[in-house]
Amino acid sequence: MASGLAGQMLAILAALALAPILSGWVAQCRAWLQSRSAPPLWQPWLVLHKLFLREVVLAQGASPLFSAVPFLVFACMVTACAIIPTLSTDLPLSVVADAVALVGVLALARVLLSLAAMDIGTAFGSLGARRDMLVGFLAEPALLMVLFTAALGAHSTALASMVDVLAHRELAILPSLAFAGVAFTMVSVAENGRIPVDNPTTHLELTMIHEALILEYSGPHLALIEWAASLKLFAYSCIGIALFFPWGLAANDSPLALLFALPILVAKLALGGAVLAVAESVSAKMRIFRVPEYLAIAFVLAVIGVLVHILLGS
């Protein structure tokens, strides 16, 4: 059990450190694509630093839940990042939670955030909570289906063993993963509040989802939530990488393997972030009423992925 401890610690630390950088990288790429002068790569870290130094301003009538939620959400995201095989597949924590539980952890964070948003009782909070739940309850089944597709191939729902099987199978192409890949991309765009579902940089009341949720937070609370949001993007990117591009992960705890895995991960993330930025730059944000359609498409594609696997795989 202790064998993977170093890998596990390194994975968590990498997640904590790299997540804001990934957000910064996407923002930087977008700025380049839009011919703006780009913020530095570590801009999110600077923002976090600034926010942590400020004091907390609590709204009147805020319950203890409101103050507790940032910590809980942050904990959820760290847990999620800990059980996703980012650097190695030998993770001591991965026995704690499998793919289904991972979706549950992500859902828990969402519910907590929505509760906190409604706790204050402002109109924006409730609106954001409602929209976020709408996206969430449509996206989660699709995400589950994507994970099931991969799980069917690996005969296990534990993420680490799933990725292990996917990474070490013979040179084989799984058609079901084509569907799962498209569905997963759509879901992660929706879940992370990127264009075309949500715009992370807008405060326009007609369209915002995520920003409306966290409007009442300030100081270190806000910092934690922003950090958690970056972690969520990081987690989704890593799930995508782990499922669809699993090569280059360390199978054991040897320092050399981990040392190799880290740059590979960074390279893959950089590529993924750049693709995300391009996709965001070329697409227009859709109307909120189209979001259910969009997620229904993702769900149907994910289910077809499962079906294709059943048709071809056995």
Added chain:
Amino acid sequence: MNDLSTVGLQLIDLLAAVSLLLAFGLLIQRRLTALIDFYALQSLVLVIVTSLVGWLTGQRHLYLSAALTMVLKVLLIPILLYRLVRRLRLETSHDTLVKLPATLLLGLLLVIFAFDVARPIAQLSTAIASGTLGIALAGILVGFLMMISRSRAISQVIAFLAMENGVFLAATAVTHGMPMVVELGIAVDVLIGVLILGVFLFHLQDAADSLEAGGPASPTARLERSGPETPKPRKARTQTP
């Protein structure tokens, strides 16, 4: 069977899956020009599958079939359709999709049905890519769904062509293509059919035009409402900071 052909087989399955993916893309796409692009792409997938099967089985006539598909369905028919869309001034117009989630779920049911029907047969087949049968059948049924869920004439034409692609995918993967004479005949029929439909679309437009001068909406006017449409409200585009 060596590694190379195993990869080839899996590639065929993958391409068939991509073809089904494109069929769903056709089902949910609103923009007419994008529909044509998707169709051309689906045909291209068919070309690759056909040449791949030809390479794996060593049947020369499949290359000919692939070339025919390439010329006809990847180049000629999409170009004709593009010209049609341009002549009818439909480049920017959208097809209406009512109840998209319901249509999608129906599509899902069709896929389940197709897979269920094809499974026992796929296991019998001695052909190299037997699993493709179910995917092809699903593609045909999804094309059928598109046909009945669309109101625009040109979308219906594309749905028809997409179904035809599905049939050819099945024919290629399951039986290594039909005899060459039959394939030629089918190709000619399809080409003539598309030409006829193109002529029809023009005349339907004329009919609709003369209709707009006065008088109640007729079936044809509903079938193909022509000319530049009233621009729809643009999608809300958020400002970039």
Added chain:
Amino acid sequence: MNALATLLIAPLVGALALAILGERPHARVLNIAASACAAGAALALALEVFDSEPILAAGETFHVDALSALMLLVTTFVTLTTAVHSADYLRIEVARGRFSVGQQRIYHALFQLIAFALCLALSANSLGIMWVAMEAATLATILVVSLDRSQAALAAAWKYFILCGVGILQALFGTVLLYMAAERVIGPDEGALLWTHLAAIRTRLDPQIITLAFALLFVGYGTKMGLVPLHGWLPDAHAEGPTPVTAVLSGLLLNVALYALLRCKVLADGALQTPVAGHLMIGFGLLGVVLAACLLGRQRDLRKLLAWSSIEHMGMLSIAFGLGGAAATFAGLLHLLGHALVKSGLYFSAAQAIQWAGTGQMAGIRGLMSARPVLAWSLLLGTLAILGLPPFSLFPSEFMTISIMIQKLPWAAALLIMALILAFASVLLRVRDMIFGNRVQAAVAASEPLRTAATAIPALLHLALALCLGLVMPVTLQRWLQQASAVIAG
């Protein structure tokens, strides 16, 4: 061999020639001549095939057995009489300025093209070629239906194309599966789609594949045949375009689709060893008869009325062939023959009535008996014949079918009889008004050159043949029918 070549080449050459000089007055004669050549060739072919072995020609490309010879005979004969009728029809339409030069060319060329496609479909050995020919015939009829480019015609043609296109694609998929099933038995060569090979190995075809294949083929060719849930295109397509082609459409194209379905049914029966295919045909046939009987009374357009009657008769045929066995198949073939003759004859009469009244609406056609007695009689007798009244051949065929059905499926037979009575009443009511009703208006075209006596000849000829079949069937023909039904019923 020579007869077969003539049969196929005559319409093809005719089509080419007529495409060039289709607007000349003698083009109508050329049209008749080409059709006559084909009819003569078909007769020669029939004499060659009946009472001897089936013909295989051009390698194994063409195959004519008793069934296809019989169908070819009917097809070419009706094409010939239609060409005669169409000459007269066209003369009047041209005189009224309704047919432009281009339209005449297109019309004539397509007429021969349809004839060619039908003959090809009937004589092809490969089921793939049969499919291609069916599709070609469909495309040609679509063009004819939309000939006058009116909105209604275009809408009807569009519906026709889309519905039949979807249907025919299912049939293509079914053919692919058939090929797959045959390939498993005789290996991947060109022979796996040839009827002669398929029929030889039909008991060894895989039942699972054949079940799916037949379902698809049934949907495909059933759409073309106008079986009920897929009949939507049929009434509209029959109500548009020049009426002579409607006669071909109704009297021949539907039959050829049925022929294709029958070929597939033989294979399915052989492979499955269960009467599933037959039950499918009986069920949908019954549905067709019942629905048509209910809707016949609501028709306002004469050609649509006749089209619905075609749907009814296609249902009837489907039942007869679905019942299977020598007797029911014999009855089915007799019915097919009678329907082809009487229905096309009725369309000839209808064409003249419509030309006379200047409208296709039945409300506008009144008092034919006093104005055009010969036409009125041919319409009336035709109606009585199509409704299955005794002296005509549709009576014995329907009678045989129903009596076999009473033995096998009594409850369905009761339903069928009720539907037939309902159809009888509603059609007769409509036609009575047209023939005996009071003239609501002076006929538009009273002064037009309508030589009723001469123009009624094709229609009356068809009726006479149906009468002859019903009263005293020649022994030769009876033997031919038996041989043809042996192909289907084994």
